Structures are given as C-alpha cells and as structure tokens.
Amino acid sequence: MRGMVKSVMVCSVCLLMSGLLVLGVSPVQAKDKTLKVGMIMPLSGPISIVGVGLTRAVELYFDKVNEEGGLQLGGDTYKLELISEDSKLDPTAGATAAKKLVYKDGCRFVFGAISPPVAASIYQVCAKAKALHLITWIDAPGLPGDVSPDKPYAVRLCISSDSGWELDYALLRKKYPDAKRLFISAPNVGLSLERAEKVANENGLEVVGHEIWDLGTQDFLPYYTKALAAKPDIIQAMCSAQAGYQLRTARQLGYEGIFVSDAPTAPALILSIVGEEGSHDVVSNGMDMNHPTPSMTECVERWEKKFNEPFFSDAIITWSEAEIFVQALKKAQSVDPEKVVAAFDEMTAPGSFETAFGPGHMGGGKRFGVNRVIVRPMPISLLTDGKIEFVGFEMPVVDQ
C-alpha cells in the first residue's frame, strides 16, 4: 500500500514538473500592437494589501483605456497590458522582477515600487535596458529611489506625503490657534525631520519631541508613552498606513488632543479602527470617499465590478498615476521611453494633466534639478465627533 502511494507521489511530482515547464515556457501570444507595462509591488508580505490594491487600480485604468478602443499613438492603436510582479519588499527580488519584465516580457515602462530601496534597484535595471521607470511611491523625497538629474529614465508620478506638511500645519494654525506643542511619530525611512521642524516653526508650532519606529511595529505603546510624557497638543503620525492604530493607542493612553496623519490612509479606515468615540480632532491627507471626483467614482465602480472585495482607497493614487502616464504617452505620440520622458519634461504648465485629484503638472525642478515629479492636489479631511468632514483639495508645494 505504501509503495503504491510512493508511485502516485512520484507520478504526480513528474506531472507537476512537466505542467510547470509547459506553463513557464509557453510563448507570449503576440497581439497586434500591445504596449506591455510592468508593475512591481509587494504582492506578498505585510503590506501586500497596499501592493495588490495599487496594482489593481492600474489594471482597472488600463481596462478602461482598452474598452474605449485603446491608445492611438503615432498612427498605431495600442492595447495596454499590465504585467505585475512581486517585489517581496526586497530590492534583490525587485531587481530580479525588473529583469524579467524588461528582458523576458519586453516591457519598456515599469511602475514600482513602494519601498525606496526597491525603487532604486528597479531603476538600475531599467536604466541599463533604457526602459522608463515610473516611480509609484516614495516615502520621502531625495531618497535613493527618487528622481534626479543624473537619472534620465526616472519619472515620479506620485506626491510624497511630506508635501502635505505645509497644508496640514497651516490648517492647524487656522483651526486650533492655541495648539502649539507638536510631537512627531515617524517611521525609520529617512524622512527629513529638520524640514518638518522648519515648516512647523513657520506656522507657529514648536516640535517638542519625536519618536522613530521601525517598519513592522505593531505595538506603539512604548512610543506613545514617551510621546505623552512630552505633553503635546498635537501628535503627528508621519507617513504611516497604521495611523489608525497609532491614534487608537494614543486614545487608550488617555490622549484627547489633536492628531494629524499625513499618509494617504483614508479617514474612513482610521474611523473604523479607532471607533467613533476616539475619532475627534483628526486631520488626514487621505481621501474622503463620500466626496469622490467623477474619476474616482469610476475607479470605485470598476473595482467593485471586477473584484469581490471592498474598495481600498489608497488605490486612487495609482489610478491617477495611470491617468498621468497615458496622457504623457498621448502627448509623446510614441512608445519610445525617451520620447515619453521628453513629453513629461514639456508638461510643466499648470493644468497639463487631468488627474483624479484635479489638474496637475510636472514640477520639482528647483528641488531636484529636473521637473520630473508630478504636482497635483492633495485631499484634506477631518474627523470630527466621529464623523468625516471633507475640507477639500489643495495644491502642495513640491518645490521647497
């Protein structure tokens, strides 16, 4: 009996191997004029929900373009195909994924990633292959994965959450004129706390302390214990998708003051984690999905139709990145990466792009030396007495 089991095992393993071989080496079906775009996101691991969500949004936008007949570029019609790979939050895996996309699948445009080191390693591969790297997210500007004059193949299509600081501090000044003491809780990703302090001071706020925590932290109690010891009026959770958990911890320790979250994490998510009682005096740069723009509405509708899961609101960021990308392609009237970069370089006038957040343009020239960063409106929402209040959109200052 045991021997038979063994034979079955051997046979199934062999079948599995042959099946995999067939799957792996089957040639890609050549369609007429497909533009292959790669995307590298953490599809597994602790922030896979973000990675998957962001990937889906681009996929949905490409679906929309294809349904409307594809892209007319330079006399040819292109269908857009998104090939997604897993970065596993590891630059080494990211580099391998980039090599596959660029050399095996023949992508000349690659979106990615969430973690700056992964973005940097993707760029190395793209530059060598003369493919355009569309930086999808950056925790803080100027990090290795970001744009720079000596990177001809990198364009950033997202706003970093630190661009919200001017907006948030100014709002605090107006709404809470007596609140002066600011405490900052930031992840260990290289954010410029000096810049934060400068902007805070300009708005009459005093930074009374900061705590740095490592990515993967689930228990914020020690950090907030120290935070509360400094008796702040305002606590800012920088660049954190776990702003909700941070606020919950603060409230559990008895903190009743103001809370700021500059990440795109939706206020609705914060509300669901903290509960109505604790959701007061919160400023968030996330989108209030009760006031979506028409483009956002379309994104949500498509998501709900295609995927059987609730909408993950961070996804509108990459939906708008896809919008920007397609508009640049149209302007360039070409699928040659160098021509597309040239098109980006030209679109610096306000209103050059129509994004889900409002009109945008390429900027950042003063800060980075090249205008390769998108400047488009950021949402500001409030949580007041357990309810979400949408303040509106404001243009951030990307060139500081």
Added chain:
Amino acid sequence: MHGVVMDLSAQMIWQGVVNGLALGWIYVLMALGLTLIFGIMHIMQFAHGEIYMIGAYVVYYLCSGLGLLLVPAAVLAMLCLAGFGLFLERFLFRRLKEDWLAAVVAALGLTLILQSGAVVVFGLYERSIPVLAQGPLNILGTVVPKDRVVAVAVAVGLSSALYIFLKTTKYGQAMVASAQNPEGAMLQGIGPDRMAALCMAIGFALAAAGGTLAGALFTISPYMGLSPLIKGCTIIVLGGMGSLPGAFIAGMTLGLIDGLVPILFGHAWAAIGPLLVVILILVIKPQGLLGHE
C-alpha cells in the same frame, strides 16, 4: 536618530514595565505550547506562529460571520485548533518521530502552506476582532489601556489552568514526568503517542488563545505569526527547553525587555537588544536559565 531626551520619569519606566509584563504574558502562551511540544515530542514546532494566526482568524470569522461574542468564539477557536493539533500529530509528526531534521522541515513546509493558504482563503485585508475592552485604566497612578489588563488576566487564567492540570491530573503528571524522562510516562501507563497527541492539542489551543489576544489588542493579518514564533523560540531556549517555569520566567523577561528598551533606548535597540541579551545568557549558561541537559 535619537528621540529627544525627556525626563525619564519613574512613571514612564513603570508604564514600560506594566506594558512589558502584559506583552510577556502573550509570549508566555506561545512559549508554553512550544516547550510542552518540545519537551515531550522532542520536535521544534516551527509552524506554531501560523497556529497562532489561524486561531485569530477563526475567532474573526466566528465573530463577524456567525455573530458570536468574543469569549465563546475564542473557546471554540481553541477547541478547533486543538483538534487540528491532534490531526497533525497523528498524520504528520508521528511519522517523523525518529528524524528531527525531517520534523523541522515538515514544520517549515507547514508554515509555508498555512501562511499562503491564509492569504488565499482569508485575503490580505487586515481584520479586527472585537476589542477586549475600551479606554484607559488607572493603576497606581499609571495609565494603562484596559484591554492590556484584560489580556493579562486571560493569559494568567489559562496558564494557571495549565498549571493545575499538570500538577493534579494523571495525564498532566505524566506529561511533566515525560518531559523529564520519557520512560517515566510509560510507567504511568500512558503511551507516548497519546502523550504527544495531548501535548499538541494543548499547545495548539494555547497558541490559538495567544493569537486571539494579540488580534484583539493589535490586528490580524496572515503574516502575524512569524514574529511571535521567533519570540516563542527565543523564550524556550532562554528558559530551558522543556522547562515550564523556565518558559514563564523567560517570557516575562523578554516581555520586560520589549516594554522597556524602546522607551529607554529607542527603536534601534528595540530589535537587537533582546537578541543580544539572550545570546549572552546562553553563552554563559547553555542550557538556558532553568534548563537541564
């Protein structure tokens, strides 16, 4: 980058201690299961972290899907995972009794299966289960979140129950004897396979409880099991393999370190501090604090 130096008041340190002890109890639940399983079956159950995670998810589904309250859901989850433990012991680990490297690899394979299975079945969204309690509590002048206190109470309760079981019942005493000396159990008339099944069931139930508590305090995700597993392994090595009081002391020690180091020394040392302490202790006393050869 170092946090701005503040008055490290006694209050803050006390708060760190309280928080550390609360964390320590959850680790202890993991460690007790691991040390039982190791002490009696002599295998390292590396998939324990995933059991912890699945326990939390089972509670989530029972609460949100069937509308059960937290406590009955948790009890059901513990029974469920205990049953799973019996199943695994019978069909997987019993076959690998001889070869402990094979058992380790099987456990690792199990980890991969359970973890990716969880992603496929449960999805990637972080879930929440009903909180244990809301709001702060004032203990001797220190503010402590109420839910941590409840978590400690539950963990203490479970550990005490285990203690009573081991001290007073026939099976329990046999298990203790078996951990010291495998033949001892047989003299009591209980076969090693029965013993193995029982300790797996208990260990899994404890892990499920730990996962439920952690899920209620923090959040549930398919990847939540890896870190507690490493903490659990660290604890049983520190406390001495197979020693239950050792697991307890080491668990509290590690919890205290985790609670105090971030406050005193910042995040950089928070990760590396416990590792260095443990390595140091083991170098001095290789069998662990209360272990035996």
Added chain:
Amino acid sequence: MSDKMGKGAFFRAAVFLAAIAAPLVIGNIYWTSALTLILINVLLAVSLRLIVLIGEFSLGHVGFMCLGAYTSALLTMKAGVPFGVGVVAGGVMASLVALALGYPFMRVKGIYFVILTVMASESFRNLALNWEAFTGGFNGLVGIPAPGTLKFPWIGDVDFGGFIEYYYLTLAVVAVSLFLMSTLEKSRLGFTWRAIRETDVQAGAVGINVLRYKVINFAVACFFAGIGGALLAHSEQTISPQAGSAFGVMTTMYLLIYMVVGGKSRFSGPIYGAVVLSLVMEFTRPLQQVQPMIIGFIAVAVVLFFPDGMVSMPGILRKRLSKTQKPFEVKAADGARKG
C-alpha cells in the same frame, strides 16, 4: 565501485557542460540572470549541508550571507577594492565571525544551536539595519559595482559586468567552491566530521578535540555562505537588510528546504534540491500567492515519503520496478553508511 564512479564522473561532466552551454542555448538575458541566482542558491544549499555532516544544522545561514554581502559591497564601494578581493574578503569575514561565535554556540546541542543561529542571523540583519552611518541603514546599499573588465590573452577585454559574463564568473566560483567542499568532505577532515556526527562522545574519547572540529566545520560552511552573499550583492547590485529581504528568516527556511528536499545524505542532494526548487519557484511566478504553498507541499511530501530526498528517488524507483527484495542491507566495512 570504480564502475559507479566512472558513471558518476561522466554524469557530472555532462551536467557541467550543460551549465556552460545553458545561457548560450537559451539566449535570453533574463534567464541568464535567473540561472546565476540558481547557482548561488546551489552554493548556499551545499554549504548548509556541510554543517549537517557534524550532526547539527543551522538556520542562520542568511546571517553569514549578509555579512559577506555587506563586507564585499562596502569594500568595493567605499574602498575601491577590486571585485575578486571583495568577494573573498566577504567569505573571510563571515568565517571569522563564525569562528568567534562557533566556540560558544557549539557547546550547545541540537535545537539550542539551531535557535542560536537564528538569533545570530537576525542580530546581523538588525545590525545592518540600524548602523546607518556604516551600512546605509534601512535603505540598504544601491549601486554596488559590478566586477570590472579583465584582459584575457587571446579573447581580449571581457567585461564581467555583463549578464552572460557574470554568469560564467559565478559558475567558475561556484564550481571551484563545490570542488573544494567535496574534497574536504572526502578528506580526513570530513571523515572526522562524520565520526563526530555518528558518535559525539566516543570521538572525544579517542582524543579528538570535538569542539575544535565542529567550529572549523561551521567556519568553513559560513565562509561559503559569505561568498554566496557577496556574489548575490554584485549580481543584483543592491542589498537591503529589511525583514522581508533576501537576508530574512524566510530565505533560510527555503535554503533548508532545498537541502532536505534534495537529499542531505549525498553531496549532490542539495544541488538537485536547489536547482529543481528554484526552477519551480521561477515557473510559478504567475501563481504568486500560492507559490509558498507549492514549496511547502513539496517539502512535506518529500519529508514524509522520500525522507532521503530527491537523490534517493531513482534508487527507490529502481527497487520498486525490480521487485526483488534484499534479505538484509550490507553495511560498508567502516560501519558508517555510505553517502
């Protein structure tokens, strides 16, 4: 015996030739770089097995990879050291640390040792993560230089930074390393190691300083882990100490699985395991989320049904097909089982 060795040598030569021809035949840059990574996996898996020879195993191999990678990367980036020196320095650094840690670690047995190795490797990774000034901290190192150009007598200039060239470079390094390890295993040193595994106490009674040999074994295995790490660093030209990275606990789990699935009793076992499972991982890329599950199932299945790994499969198949039962197993003269 000699006939079997003859067949074995022929087989090995054939494999080696296939390895040389592979990138040229497949002709795709991506596959060349994938094969490079597979070669590195082979090196890591085989060096992991070295530790099994003394009856222990390590779950901390990635920590030493990390040491080797960072050493080589920092030397070549900051001090302008040439590639070859950097890689060897990486291996040396890893083995020195292994020597230092080996003495206290090897005093403990079995599972204690395993957990100590895990903790050590996590410590190294956290050190790299937090020692920002030196290692670039969280962001890791980007732009690690590729090996430079070498002048060859009649081929001319060869730029080893190119994909195919780097593959051959890696192949050469791995082949030499495998040869070294295989020689060591068959030597007197290897014999002593195996004696220690079979019976720790008795080896000590015969006057062998058991601890010293165990530590040497550990240092040698970690030397090759360091080399593997350095090769990886220069191949992808970027390394990072984050938890999910190549230097995290998951990689070490996979390495152990490669080794055991391949077969720990034979030198060629981990080679098969690493190659086959790496290929499986590569081909299952489209099934991203289920990928770990597939490896997990293979691991559990192999451990249950083919405890000696893939290398034992042909033997078992042959026995099944021939249907003759040997009355009892013949053991070799020295009492140890062959393999």
